[in-house]
Each structure stands twice: as C-alpha cells, then as structure tokens.
Amino acid sequence: MTHAVQTNQIQLITYVDRLSGGKITDLHRLLQGQLAGLFDAVHLLPFYPPIDGEDAGFDPTDHTVVDSRLGSWADIERLAADYPIMADMIVNHMSAQSPQFLDVLQQGESSPYWPLFLTRDKVFGQQPDQAQLDAIYRPRPTPCFTDIRLANGDTKAFWTTFTANQIDIDVTSAQGEAYLQAILQRFTDHGVKYIRLDAAGYAIKKAGSSCFMLPETFEFIEKLSKQAKARGMTCLVEIHGYHKTQIEIAKRCDMVYDFALPPLVLHTIFSGSAYALKTWLDIAPRNCITVLDTHDGIGIVDAADYQGAAGLLTDPELDSLVEKIHHNSGGSSKLATGNAANNVDLYQVNCSFYDALGRNNEHYLLARAIQLFCPGISQIYYGGLLAAENDVALLKKTAVGRDINRPYFDESSLQLALQKPVVKALMKLIQLRRTLQAFDGDFSQTLAPNLYQLNWQHGGHQASLSLQLDSLTATLAWQHQGQAAQQLQLADLLVY
Known part of the structure; x- marks a missing residue:
C-alpha cells in the first residue's frame, strides 16, 4: 500500500524545549536563523502534556492538546507553514494520570472509559496460563502487568508494556478506535504532514502469542496508515526488531525507520569492514527514514539474529560493538543501559552517537556522511546535530537511561555547541548534500x-x-x- 514519498530531503528530529530552550516560537526562530537552509521538515517529539513526564512526553495525559509551556496549536500551524511537521501518535498507551484512567480508578468497571484500557484478564481470562504469559515478548526488564488498586478496593492487573505510568490501550475496542481517530482529527486540523506510529508493534495482544508484531498487528498498522493517508498524511511506523520484519512492514505502510543502520555504521568504523552494511543496503526498504541516533537508544536487536534466523551481525560482532561503545564512552553508557537504569530497553545501548565514537570528530563526520548517502529520508537528531556528549548529570537526576542522550540546551550552551568544529563541518555537509540533484x-x-x-x-x-x-x-x-x-x-x- 506504499505510495511515493519525496525521499531526497533531510529532517530534524527534536524536542521543542530541549533544543530551543523555550517554546515552539523559539524553535521556529532558530530554524529560520542559525539553522536556516539545513532542514526540509521537522519531527517534533511529543509536545503533549506533560513534556517532563516519566518518559519525556511519551506518557501523555491528553494527546490532543499542546503543553501550554511550549505554546499552542496555532504555533504548530505557523511552524507547519514553513516546515512540514511530523508528530508522534502514541498508539499503545496513555498516562496513568490521564483523566480517562483517573475515572477508571474511581469508578472501576462502571467507568465509561473502562473498555479503553487493557487488563490482563481481557486477554488471558481470570486464570491465565503461565506458559502463555511467559511467551510475551518483553522490551523492558520490568513486568508487562502492574497491579493497580481501584477506589472500591479491588486490584486489577493492567497491561503496562513500558512503565507503570503508561497504561496500555485496547485499540480494538470502540473507545480505543475513537481515541485514535480523535488524535488523527486533531493532527489533520492543525497541518501535521507526517505521523509517527509509536510502539505500534505492541498494540495488538493475543493469548498464546508473543503479543508483538502479530499478523493482526500488520493489519492494524495497514488500516491506520490508510486512514492517515486518506487525511493527506504520510505514516511512519516505529518498530525495533528483526531486519526482515522491517522489510515486511515497509510493504504495508508509507515509511519505516532504518534502525539497522546505526549499529552497522558503527560496526563498519570499528572493524574496517563494510560487508554487513553493504549486505543490508542491498535489501533494505527504500521507503525509509534513516537515523544514527534518536531520543531512544542505539538499537542492537535490529541487527541481531531472531529465533535461529541469521542477523546482519553475529553475536560476537554485536558483543564487540557494545563493548566498544562502553569503552569509547568511558563507561558512561553502561550506567544507562540494560538493567542499570529505569525505563530502558533491554536491547538498546543508551549513548550519544558522538560518545559512541569516542568523540572522534573525523569518525563522527564519516558516520554522518554514510547516513546522508544512504537511501531514504535522512533524519538528524538534535543531539547528533550538536555532537552532544552523554548527559550523565541528567541521567543521575532522573534515573531514566534514555535521558543520557536527551540533553537540555539553553541559549548559552547552544551557542557553544554551534561553534564546535565538528558541528560546523556537519552543517556544511548537510548544506552540500541539499544542493546535489543526484539524490533525486x-x-x-x-x-x-x-x-x-x-x-x-x-x-x-x-x-x-x-x-x-x-x-x-x-x-x-x-x-x-x-x-x-x-x-x-x-x-x-x-x-x-
């Protein structure tokens, strides 16, 4: 169902406040000022309240409003008039502090929002089979259910795929479908051009399965993508997983991420061998967005094997890659990875890409050049644009592993970053890349x-x-x- 997307473009992916130091209007001025001529579009990471929640906006209390600390939908519209905007559609969950879930806590099954949320017994019944529970695919070291006490004293096991503050939605219910349609409508009303389906691979749960990327999940993604397309929006699906799964997903939606690229670029630079990278680019989907770093970690699972099927890198190669990242970062990435920090994926390394390469300017610029020459839309993370180092202080403050690569910039630190030789070089490279019609x-x-x-x-x-x-x-x-x-x-x- 894919349709043509203009892939000869470069996009910025950023939090509004963490790059601009302020509001949407401040980011708009920055894009038209010191960052002018660099980007064709902007992916605004969650701008819904609360932007400073447990997962930096990915635990929205209201997915249809703009956090007032950032501005308003009118500000989004003005930005969209100059730069096509991508917004996150968080399809798997919402905040435990949302009005809907707070109503469920008070009224229990009498709440009109009870069908909106997913409990364990809705999928597995009152006496779940332990073997079926053990078969659930887990992206986190935490349990996938959280026992929550209702006002009447009853305790219910709610699905919490990611954190206890992110309550999973029953997207197959009438209320779940209405919730998603309301988000699509709000995006349509305010000029959003691209939507990113966050955590879509976990949206469908079925007893006796892994509850991850099921045939029904593909159908859900395809249906939602068609609905977005009918509203004039392009849909990007965000899923970390086996590389051949990405190829299949790409056939049924507008765009996918090339999450295999970051570990393969690192492997190429660390080992001096481009065989694995070339092998992947021979078969990789062309309707993709390329990244080296994002608000999440560096994906390892995306290049790994799966249930006996060969990956793009072998286990020893991946082990060596991870250890090299930890070495290059002076061990700081270990503080934020695996079981070492809360709210992290088991199969990602939390580290800035600049630190993953040991702050080597030549190697970092080479990595970006490879990305910019790969097929697909190149998306540059704000921390990557500014060659950000691991923010260990923020990690220690929040105890959230991913925060090591989610730094806050203010006017002073932003200006210092823009003066780095490697940042100036990257900006020149981006500007050169945008002049070359060969990429059409x-x-x-x-x-x-x-x-x-x-x-x-x-x-x-x-x-x-x-x-x-x-x-x-x-x-x-x-x-x-x-x-x-x-x-x-x-x-x-x-x-x-």
Missing part, C-alpha cells in the same frame, strides 16, 4: 577489498562517497549536469 535519482554501491563506495546518479547529475576502509578516510565527489566534476576530502570540512 538512483542509488548504487560497490565494495572492493579496501574501498567502499556509495553512488547516486540522476541524469547528468552524479555524487559519490568513497571510503578507504583501512584508514577510514573518505572523499566526496559530485558533478552537476553540464558542469565540471568536483571533489573534497571529507576531513577538510573540519577547520579547527
């Missing part, structure tokens, strides 16, 4: 024993990135139709 055409790649090359051609326009694998040095070459060919050593963009 066809992608190809070649791999020789010591040379990996990513190529684009569109009519008489050409562009290539050539990587010497032994030295990890790279050359950019391009030619506009009817003009002389040009080339540049990637490292020359760095001026210290």
Whole structure:
C-alpha cells in the first residue's frame, strides 16, 4: 500500500524545549536563523502534556492538546507553514494520570472509559496460563502487568508494556478506535504532514502469542496508515526488531525507520569492514527514514539474529560493538543501559552517537556522511546535530537511561555547541548534500577489498562517497549536469 514519498530531503528530529530552550516560537526562530537552509521538515517529539513526564512526553495525559509551556496549536500551524511537521501518535498507551484512567480508578468497571484500557484478564481470562504469559515478548526488564488498586478496593492487573505510568490501550475496542481517530482529527486540523506510529508493534495482544508484531498487528498498522493517508498524511511506523520484519512492514505502510543502520555504521568504523552494511543496503526498504541516533537508544536487536534466523551481525560482532561503545564512552553508557537504569530497553545501548565514537570528530563526520548517502529520508537528531556528549548529570537526576542522550540546551550552551568544529563541518555537509540533484535519482554501491563506495546518479547529475576502509578516510565527489566534476576530502570540512 506504499505510495511515493519525496525521499531526497533531510529532517530534524527534536524536542521543542530541549533544543530551543523555550517554546515552539523559539524553535521556529532558530530554524529560520542559525539553522536556516539545513532542514526540509521537522519531527517534533511529543509536545503533549506533560513534556517532563516519566518518559519525556511519551506518557501523555491528553494527546490532543499542546503543553501550554511550549505554546499552542496555532504555533504548530505557523511552524507547519514553513516546515512540514511530523508528530508522534502514541498508539499503545496513555498516562496513568490521564483523566480517562483517573475515572477508571474511581469508578472501576462502571467507568465509561473502562473498555479503553487493557487488563490482563481481557486477554488471558481470570486464570491465565503461565506458559502463555511467559511467551510475551518483553522490551523492558520490568513486568508487562502492574497491579493497580481501584477506589472500591479491588486490584486489577493492567497491561503496562513500558512503565507503570503508561497504561496500555485496547485499540480494538470502540473507545480505543475513537481515541485514535480523535488524535488523527486533531493532527489533520492543525497541518501535521507526517505521523509517527509509536510502539505500534505492541498494540495488538493475543493469548498464546508473543503479543508483538502479530499478523493482526500488520493489519492494524495497514488500516491506520490508510486512514492517515486518506487525511493527506504520510505514516511512519516505529518498530525495533528483526531486519526482515522491517522489510515486511515497509510493504504495508508509507515509511519505516532504518534502525539497522546505526549499529552497522558503527560496526563498519570499528572493524574496517563494510560487508554487513553493504549486505543490508542491498535489501533494505527504500521507503525509509534513516537515523544514527534518536531520543531512544542505539538499537542492537535490529541487527541481531531472531529465533535461529541469521542477523546482519553475529553475536560476537554485536558483543564487540557494545563493548566498544562502553569503552569509547568511558563507561558512561553502561550506567544507562540494560538493567542499570529505569525505563530502558533491554536491547538498546543508551549513548550519544558522538560518545559512541569516542568523540572522534573525523569518525563522527564519516558516520554522518554514510547516513546522508544512504537511501531514504535522512533524519538528524538534535543531539547528533550538536555532537552532544552523554548527559550523565541528567541521567543521575532522573534515573531514566534514555535521558543520557536527551540533553537540555539553553541559549548559552547552544551557542557553544554551534561553534564546535565538528558541528560546523556537519552543517556544511548537510548544506552540500541539499544542493546535489543526484539524490533525486538512483542509488548504487560497490565494495572492493579496501574501498567502499556509495553512488547516486540522476541524469547528468552524479555524487559519490568513497571510503578507504583501512584508514577510514573518505572523499566526496559530485558533478552537476553540464558542469565540471568536483571533489573534497571529507576531513577538510573540519577547520579547527
């Protein structure tokens, strides 16, 4: 059901307040000021209340309003007039502090919102089979159910896939469907162009299954994507999982994330081998958004094996990659990963991409160049744009693992970051990339024993990135139709 999406573009992904230091209007001014000419669109991470909740807005109390500390829907509309906006549609859960769930706590099964939320017995009955419970796929070290006491004294086991403050929605109920439609309508009314289906892989639960990416889940995603398309919106599905699952999802929606790319880029730089990366790019969906870092961690599961089927990297290669990240970060990533911190995925490493590469400017710029030459829409995370280091102080303050790569910038720290040589170089690289019409055409790649090359051609326009694998040095070459060919050593963009 996929339809054409203009993929020759670069998007920014950011929290409003953590980059701008203020409101939507402040971010708008920044995009038209010091960040002018860099981005074609903006993914605004959750701007619903509370933006400072347990999961940085991914636990909304009201998914249809803008947190007043950031501004209003009118501000969103004004921003959307200049930059197409992507917004998160959190389909799996809502906050335990939402008015709907608070009503459930008070009235129990008499609440009109009772059908909106998912309890264990709705799926498994009053006497669940332990083997079926053990089969549930878990992305977190925490239990998938939380016993919550109602006002009448009864205790119910509610589904809480991610945290106890994020109560799972029964998306198959009439109330669940109405809830999702209300969000779509609000997005439609205020000019949102792209929607990101957050945690969609967990939305459908069925006894006797893993409750993750079931055939019914594919149907749910396809149905919701069609509804968004009918409203003029493009749908991006966010799922971490086996790489072949991403390929199948891509056939049934507008766009998917290329979450396999970050570990493969790191592996290429750490090992000096591009074989795994080339193998993936030979088969990867083209209707994708590429990332190196996001508000979540660096996905490991996306390159791993699954139930005996080979992954893009072997277990020893993944183990080596994870240990290298921990080493490069001086051990700070270990403080935020696995069971070491609350609210983290078991299969991700929480670390800024800059720290994952040991704050090596040349290697970091190379990683970004590879991303920008891969097929798909390139999405640059605000922390990645500013080469942010691990925010250990914020991690210690919140005890939320992902916060190590969710830094807050104010005017002073933002200006300091923009003066970093690696940030200036990345901005030059983005600006150059946006001038090259070759990216409107066809992608190809070649791999020789010591040379990996990513190529684009569109009519008489050409562009290539050539990587010497032994030295990890790279050359950019391009030619506009009817003009002389040009080339540049990637490292020359760095001026210290």
